[in-house]
Amino acid sequence: MNPHNKSIDELKQIAAQVRRDIVRMVHAVNSGHPGGSLGCTDYFVSLYFSVMNYKPQPFNMDGEGEDLFFLSNGHISPVWYSVLARAGFFEVAELATFRKINSRLQGHPATEEGLPGIRVASGSLGQGLSVAVGAAQTKKLNKDNNLVYVLMGDGELGEGQVWEAAMYAAHNKVDNLIATVDRNYQQIDGGTEEVLALGDLRAKFEAFGWHVLEADGNNFETLLPALEEAKKATGNGKPVMILMNTEMGFGVDFMMGSHKWHGVAPNDEQLEIALQQLAVQQASDY
Amino acid sequence: MKEYPYSEKKDTRSGFGAGLLELGRTNPNVVALCADLIGSLKMDAFKKEFPERFYQVGIAEANMMGLAAGMTIGGKIPFTGTFANFSTGRVYDQIRQSIAYSGKNVKICASHAGLTLGEDGATHQILEDVGMMKMLPHMTVINPCDFNQTKAATIAIAEYEGPVYLRFGRPAVPNFTPADQKFEIGKAVMLNEGTDVTILATGHLVWKAIEAGHKLAEKGINAEIINIHTIKPLDDAAILASVGKTKCVVTAEEHQLNGGLGDSVAQLLGRNLPTPLEMVGVNDSFGESGTPDQLMEKYGLSTDNIVAAAERAISRK
Numbered sequence: 162m163n164p165h166n167k168s169i170d171e172l173k174q175i176a177a178q179v180r181r182d183i184v185r186m187v188h189a190v191n192s193g194h195p196g197g198s199l200g201c202t203d204y205f206v207s208l209y210f211s212v213m214n215y216k217p218q219p220f221n222m223d224g225e226g227e228d229l230f231f232l233s234n235g236h237i238s239p240v241w242y243s244v245l246a247r248a249g250f251f252e253v254a255e256l257a258t259f260r261k262i263n264s265r266l267q268g269h270p271a272t273e274e275g276l277p278g279i280r281v282a283s284g285s286l287g288q289g290l291s292v293a294v295g296a297a298q299t300k301k302l303n304k305d306n307n308l309v310y311v312l313m314g315d316g317e318l319g320e321g322q323v324w325e326a327a328m329y330a331a332h333n334k335v336d337n338l339i340a341t342v343d344r345n346y347q348q349i350d351g352g353t354e355e356v357l358a359l360g361d362l363r364a365k366f367e368a369f370g371w372h373v374l375e376a377d378g379n380n381f382e383t384l385l386p387a388l389e390e391a392k393k394a395t396g397n398g399k400p401v402m403i404l405m406n407t408e409m410g411f412g413v414d415f416m417m418g419s420h421k422w423h424g425v426a427p428n429d430e431q432l433e434i435a436l437q438q439l440a441v442q443q444a445s446d447y
Numbered sequence: 448m449k450e451y452p453y454s455e456k457k458d459t460r461s462g463f464g465a466g467l468l469e470l471g472r473t474n475p476n477v478v479a480l481c482a483d484l485i486g487s488l489k490m491d492a493f494k495k496e497f498p499e500r501f502y503q504v505g506i507a508e509a510n511m512m513g514l515a516a517g518m519t520i521g522g523k524i525p526f527t528g529t530f531a532n533f534s535t536g537r538v539y540d541q542i543r544q545s546i547a548y549s550g551k552n553v554k555i556c557a558s559h560a561g562l563t564l565g566e567d568g569a570t571h572q573i574l575e576d577v578g579m580m581k582m583l584p585h586m587t588v589i590n591p592c593d594f595n596q597t598k599a600a601t602i603a604i605a606e607y608e609g610p611v612y613l614r615f616g617r618p619a620v621p622n623f624t625p626a627d628q629k630f631e632i633g634k635a636v637m638l639n640e641g642t643d644v645t646i647l648a649t650g651h652l653v654w655k656a657i658e659a660g661h662k663l664a665e666k667g668i669n670a671e672i673i674n675i676h677t678i679k680p681l682d683d684a685a686i687l688a689s690v691g692k693t694k695c696v697v698t699a700e701e702h703q704l705n706g707g708l709g710d711s712v713a714q715l716l717g718r719n720l721p722t723p724l725e726m727v728g729v730n731d732s733f734g735e736s737g738t739p740d741q742l743m744e745k746y747g748l749s750t751d752n753i754v755a756a757a758e759r760a761i762s763r764k
Contacts, residue, residue, distance in 0.1 A: 223521050231517075272549050280520050281549045288545050291513020298502070298514070299521035302478070322541070325510035333502075 220277035233289020287320025316348030331370030464489025466601025561701035578706020723763035
């Protein structure tokens, strides 16, 4: 059971509030990664407010009897922190400590400070899929029928470890795993196809033995059914991959579609414009 | 000089294999992963008896470390097995982020460490692994000296919650420690009480230190010999107590001088008890192909090197 089980209209309002959190968090410390965070907001909101089975309180590191989520591209921590807070893992007010000294909200997600909801550190790219596959295999050993979710960036697929894990997961029929690639075609130095072409990711993952789906990551009307379809595809002997098309910076027009907002914070004026665009019925900014 | 009779020589990696098998029988949470080196790591018996808890990862060590980190979530205790080189240098960032920084209960079990790997040469003879692992916060670093101690250490680390690097090797060495020993992480083992010089040895160099003790005794030198099987956390109290008595010290290890046991002891003594220190180890050099004995001789890790180091240390008192 999802603890919130929100309707699409409610998800849209939550997503707008999360996007407000994201731009305010990175603005406050003039650092962090708004672009990918905004692009993946609808995915995170879908998982935590509709799709996943979990208990936010008390947080249990072992997560037995729950679905697990891992973020491999840890630099989009702002969206995860906002969603975790708003889903009830910790106080929303704690978002104000993001990237500051003595905070549990590190620049990249970590377990060291004990932030509820985080099960492994990420930031150095390419490691999350392996961790998720391992956790999924432990679920099988424990006869726990819940699922393991993991999100990766598309630029991150340049890391060889991702493909080691992809081979392994298919070979070992790790079919209680739903991986998602944030296919926004952007990485720090430019377009993914220009920096190191990823090419036909569907063909690549299918050749590796995965069940591959595609989804629009910025449209709840199609994203939620795609996530349900992914769930239905589990348990059939193959790991499941969602190639999720998103637009970096989604929701803030001047941030959209450009790698330039990968790791840059808005200034005061840009923040005001962004917040005007991210209107919600009842803003509850931290 | 105390005598340490032994009935046979055995490899430390077989001690690991025996310990792992026993863990399989006694602890249902223990799982094992191997990167295409089951025979070399002596993991065959565990695999045969517990196939559902054994994971063949293939030649993909980075993935193995990530898998192990993930398997801890849900209460499993993963033991990874590959050569020391591929257990550390090849996967340092995976260990650093997914295991050490994340505080995961993974046991990184590393065979074929050091020069005694022999003929395969320097590509495989890692001499920097202890340094890399001991620098990581949260990591425990253990280098037992013989079959029985490696078996006991393997069993002991399953009871300890947290990441551990367990280092062992390929050659058969005298199996002289008790079969029924209780392995205490971080607790040095006194092998011979003496008054003239302290010899702190780890891994394969422990037996050579015992041999050196006999040679020193023939020269009228009474050496105190301590087995430092745990390099991190170091048994500060035992070392300071011994060195306070003997007033000089020798360290001996199959590792670079930079970053190894000697380096840790130098830090301890420099801060607490500045004392003449001589270090036996590899001096900023890669190894090469050869027999283990030839290599230990050529790179200055022989029994006679320990004897000479002890005499130098005594002369500096």
